[in-house]
Amino acid sequence: xxxxxxxxxxxxxxxxxxxxxxxxxxxxxxxxxxxxxxxxxxxxxxxxxxxxxxxxxxxxxxxxxxxxxxxxxxxxxxxxxxxxxxxxxxxxxxxxxxxxxxxxxxxxxxxxx
Amino acid sequence: xxxxxxxxxxxxxxxxxxxxxxxxxxxxxxxxxxxxxxxxxxxxxxxxxxxxxxxxxxxxxxxxxxxxxxxxxxxxxxxxxxxxxxxxxxxxxxxxxxxxxxxxxxxxxxxxxx
Numbered sequence: 613x614x615x616x617x618x619x620x621x622x623x624x625x626x627x628x629x630x631x632x633x634x635x636x637x638x639x640x641x642x643x644x645x646x647x648x649x650x651x652x653x654x655x656x657x658x659x660x661x662x663x664x665x666x667x668x669x670x671x672x673x674x675x676x677x678x679x680x681x682x683x684x685x686x687x688x689x690x691x692x693x694x695x696x697x698x699x700x701x702x703x704x705x706x707x708x709x710x711x712x713x714x715x716x717x718x719x720x721x722x723x724x725x
Numbered sequence: 726x727x728x729x730x731x732x733x734x735x736x737x738x739x740x741x742x743x744x745x746x747x748x749x750x751x752x753x754x755x756x757x758x759x760x761x762x763x764x765x766x767x768x769x770x771x772x773x774x775x776x777x778x779x780x781x782x783x784x785x786x787x788x789x790x791x792x793x794x795x796x797x798x799x800x801x802x803x804x805x806x807x808x809x810x811x812x813x814x815x816x817x818x819x820x821x822x823x824x825x826x827x828x829x830x831x832x833x834x835x836x837x838x839x
Binding site for chain 1: 756781817819827829830831833
């Protein structure tokens with residue numbers, strides 16, 4: 613039972629355009645959501661997060677949107693750059709004193725120059 | 726600050742052997758979590774330690790164990806290795822900022838079981 617789903621295994625975007633990565637979750641206890649970027653043979657790098665009390669969080673070129681009623685979040689990257697090409701993971705935490713993260717299976721983003 | 730460090734980076738073992746992986750968290754971080762990444766299953770939670778106590782455990786067999794030391798460094802051990810244990814093992818240390826918990830990952834240990 614996958615509690616965090618990233619339904620698009622891959623996404624290709626032209627350089628300079630917007631990249632939109634999507635994530636759905638089923639567990640209503642999740643209250644904190646994070647996006648990580650991962651290159652092959654490296655650990656995930658934290659990008660941006662959002663608490664369930666917000667619906668948007670922005671950091672430079674990265675914006676995360678949260679729609680709690682739809683149990684959906686998305687990561688927008690504007691403008692996309694070739695260096696953004698990597699696998700992006702959505703993760704969720706249910707609080708309650710635990711640091712455990714539940715991850716989606718990732719979306720491979722390719723930014724074409 | 727130095728990031729999360731993991732040793733060794735690469736390891737080759739044979740079936741039936743046991744292995745110990747080490748993780749040093751970011752200075753000041755007291756929580757350490759371990760994850761297994763495989764192509765088929767993605768990133769899966771193994772266990773979490775805080776102040777030398779295991780607080781949470783994922784759905785893995787008892788062959789997978791861990792511990793945390795008083796300096797927050799952590800080790801995980803896998804006994805009686807199986808081919809399916811080949812994976813990237815990731816350690817993450819955690820910081821609470823504004824009541825929110827963010828995990829920062831190390832580079833991982835790539836384990837190959839032959």
